[in-house]
Amino acid sequence: MNDQVSSMTDSAIPDNLRELLEKIRRLDYEYYVLNESSLPDSEYDRMMQLLIELEAKHPEWVLPDSPTQRVGGQPQAGFTQVQHEVPMLSLDNAFSDDDMAAFYKRLQDRMNTTGSLELACEPKLDGIAVSLLYEDGRLVRGATRGDGTTGEDITANVRTIRSIPLTLRGDDWPKVLEVRGEIYMPRAGFERMNDQAREQGDKVFVNPRNAASGSLRQLDPQLTAKRPLEMCCYSVGRVDGGTLADTHFDTLNALAGWGLKINPESRVVTGLDEMLAFYQYLLARRDELPYEIDGIVFKINSFQLQQRLGFVSRAPRWAIARKFPAQEEMTRLLDVEFQVGRTGALTPVARLEPVFVGGVTVSNATLHNMDEVERIGVHIGDTVIVRRAGDVIPQVVRVIEDQRPADARPVQLPEACPVCGSAVERVEGEAVSRCTGGIHCDAQRREALKHFVSRRALDIEGLGEKLIDTLLEKGLLHTPGDIFELTADQLVELDRMGEKSASKVIAAIEAAKQTTLPRFLYALGIREVGVTTAANLAQHFGTLEKLWSASEEDLLEVDDVGPKVAAHVEHFFAEPNNRLEIERLVALGLTWPDPKPVSASMPLSGQTWVVTGKLEALSRDEAKDYLQRLGAKVAGSVSAKTHQLVAGPGAGSKLKKATDLDVPVMDEAEFLEVLREHQLWQ
Numbered sequence: 003m004n005d006q007v008s009s010m011t012d013s014a015i016p017d018n019l020r021e022l023l024e025k026i027r028r029l030d031y032e033y034y035v036l037n038e039s040s041l042p043d044s045e046y047d048r049m050m051q052l053l054i055e056l057e058a059k060h061p062e063w064v065l066p067d068s069p070t071q072r073v074g075g076q077p078q079a080g081f082t083q084v085q086h087e088v089p090m091l092s093l094d095n096a097f098s099d100d101d102m103a104a105f106y107k108r109l110q111d112r113m114n115t116t117g118s119l120e121l122a123c124e125p126k127l128d129g130i131a132v133s134l135l136y137e138d139g140r141l142v143r144g145a146t147r148g149d150g151t152t153g154e155d156i157t158a159n160v161r162t163i164r165s166i167p168l169t170l171r172g173d174d175w176p177k178v179l180e181v182r183g184e185i186y187m188p189r190a191g192f193e194r195m196n197d198q199a200r201e202q203g204d205k206v207f208v209n210p211r212n213a214a215s216g217s218l219r220q221l222d223p224q225l226t227a228k229r230p231l232e233m234c235c236y237s238v239g240r241v242d243g244g245t246l247a248d249t250h251f252d253t254l255n256a257l258a259g260w261g262l263k264i265n266p267e268s269r270v271v272t273g274l275d276e277m278l279a280f281y282q283y284l285l286a287r288r289d290e291l292p293y294e295i296d297g298i299v300f301k302i303n304s305f306q307l308q309q310r311l312g313f314v315s316r317a318p319r320w321a322i323a324r325k326f327p328a329q330e331e332m333t334r335l336l337d338v339e340f341q342v343g344r345t346g347a348l349t350p351v352a353r354l355e356p357v358f359v360g361g362v363t364v365s366n367a368t369l370h371n372m373d374e375v376e377r378i379g380v381h382i383g384d385t386v387i388v389r390r391a392g393d394v395i396p397q398v399v400r401v402i403e404d405q406r407p408a409d410a411r412p413v414q415l416p417e418a419c420p421v422c423g424s425a426v427e428r429v430e431g432e433a434v435s436r437c438t439g440g441i442h443c444d445a446q447r448r449e450a451l452k453h454f455v456s457r458r459a460l461d462i463e464g465l466g467e468k469l470i471d472t473l474l475e476k477g478l479l480h481t482p483g484d485i486f487e488l489t490a491d492q493l494v495e496l497d498r499m500g501e502k503s504a505s506k507v508i509a510a511i512e513a514a515k516q517t518t519l520p521r522f523l524y525a526l527g528i529r530e531v532g533v534t535t536a537a538n539l540a541q542h543f544g545t546l547e548k549l550w551s552a553s554e555e556d557l558l559e560v561d562d563v564g565p566k567v568a569a570h571v572e573h574f575f576a577e578p579n580n581r582l583e584i585e586r587l588v589a590l591g592l593t594w595p596d597p598k599p600v601s602a603s604m605p606l607s608g609q610t611w612v613v614t615g616k617l618e619a620l621s622r623d624e625a626k627d628y629l630q631r632l633g634a635k636v637a638g639s640v641s642a643k644t645h646q647l648v649a650g651p652g653a654g655s656k657l658k659k660a661t662d663l664d665v666p667v668m669d670e671a672e673f674l675e676v677l678r679e680h681q682l683w684q
């Protein structure tokens with residue numbers, strides 16, 4: 003931070019700079035608090051660049067709450083202590099409907115009423131409780147909860163979090179306002195950060211809560227700034243020089259009006275039944291939320307009633323946390339087995355003493371690879387912590403080392419493939435170990451065939467996992483080409499296969515012969531060639547012949563193809579067996595349409611498109627990428643100049659604006675159809 007400027011205010015700078023600052027603050031608010039944006043990123047970047055240049059020329063104009071001043075300069079030596087004038091309390095927990103009923107009854111009894119009570123309910127975010135102090139609308143201090151009375155000063159770190167305004171919006175805030183809330187790491191950011199850490203061999207966090215806590219406790223705010231943290235506010239502490247609304251819920255809305263982020267799921271309910279219903283409602287949606295929650299907090303809505311009810315020791319009588327089933331549990335690691343995947347990769351799988359976690363009974367969990375096994379330091383026989391959050395596959399995240407039994411033994415990578423006995427190799431610098439058996443390994447063969455017929459590959463309905471297993475067992479299937487030589491008579495011979503289903507499978511196989519080049523390339527199962535890369539390769543080369551005679555140099559010209567993928571592609575087509583199999587498939591009748599001739603101008607050039615809402619099959623970035631490849635300009639907001647809006651579920655103001663302005667709107671399925679027309683989608 004720039005020290006010479008700490009007391010300067012907006013009135014001391016020129017009008018044009020003030021306007022620029024206001025525009026950027028507004029965009030930050032839209033983007034980080036409301037999750038929407040009215041201008042394209044490029045426009046934002048341009049404004050930010052202008053601000054940086056102006057401030058570089060005139061350091062005397064740099065305001066302490068300028069958007070350029072979020073990331074402070076020097077790492078600190080340690081955190082200083084902060085006393086909370088109004089203690090930061092904790093909450094009592096409820097684990098069942100009975101607990102909730104007892105809580106509700108206690109409230110009614112204390113208030114001498116049998117009437118219905120009004121409660122505000124909010125998701126209980128799983129993060130770190132933090133206090134923000136605003137004086138004259140400016141953020142002057144951020145502190146952790148600590149023990150509730152004494153916390154740590156983390157001002158420099160909280161300033162880096164974009165959903166925390168450095169300056170409050172509007173002007174009707176109290177002169178001194180302490181806001182409290184939870185800093186957390188959304189799931190997507192957590193996964194992304196851990197993927198990167200795994201790739202670079204860095205420390206992996208066991209859950210988003212630990213990641214948020216670790217990120218906030220960095221002495222160097224530059225590091226905190228790189229972490230995808232957010233903050234949601236749920237209460238106020240100290241308030242001087244101003245008044246608040248009469249209820250908790252209205253106060254939350256006032257905070258939102260001042261530019262602070264509140265949880266959009268929050269609401270007010272009346273009576274116990276509605277409280278229980280809200281619990282069921284949110285529990286059912288738990289996995290859909292973009293962040294982790296461990297329950298719901300219910301608070302008496304009226305401040306006056308809250309005061310009447312008061313506190314017991316360190317928790318208010320007027321609130322309770324209804325906890326969700328835990329997402330982490332302890333159990334014992336009984337054994338580790340190695341599964342062989344399509345590319346031969348050996349994945350260690352933990353066999354566990356069954357444990358109820360995240361709402362299901364779990365008896366297997368992935369250990370990813372041997373690096374992960376070593377990182378966790380797990381031995382067979384250990385007591386481990388298993389985590390199952392959302393629809394992510396269960397994972398072993400930690401070992402309770404002091405409970406290790408004397409006969410525990412380390413996990414060892416087998417020297418030979420457990421399925422085919424071929425040697426296992428571990429490539430230098432790679433975490434993965436592979437069976438070298440290739441197509442001769444039954445496991446790899448089975449996975450390759452499953453991949454070949456899968457939905458995004460040749461999509462052969464009726465030829466599922468079980469049928470493939472049976473056909474492999476009977477020796478009727480070895481390589482993909484064999485699929486197209488199967489006869490209905492052969493299928494009828496199999497257990498539990500009637501004539502009708504047999505002819506259905508044969509018809510599906512016949513239909514799958516008419517495919518597309520991207521599907522076919524994806525189906526081949528070339529290492530690291532997923533749906534998008536397959537589409538890029540097809541688009542770039544146009545024909546299979548051109549692709550298979552492409553040099554590494556040619557391949558590197560394709561979007562998203564780096565040296566690794568290029569080497570895999572080249573290697574695949576250099577293998578005579580692969581070429582023979584492809585020729586056989588073509589001879590058996592597999593065909594795809596010729597690519598459309600590449601026209602001089604791109605199909606969507608001159609058009610401006612906007613993408614909004616949640617897309618299923620592809621991310622918004624991928625959608626933008628495809629559009630740009632078709633020549634369209636992708637904008638962040640809808641205007642009369644917009645040619646087309648692509649709107650997924652949850653689209654809000656942009657959809658409304660498009661409808662108002664008569665801009666054509668299409669959903670994701672229609673958009674994929676457009677991509678398909680241009681051979682960008684299968």
Ligand code: IVH
Binds near residue numbers: 093127128129237
């Ligand atoms: S209110 C007096 N509201 O839960 C009430 N807490 O067990 C104090 N938390 O330390 C807290 N979401 O870290 C409140 N919507 C919410 C919350 C919430 C998460 C956490 C917070 C607090 C802990 C109490």
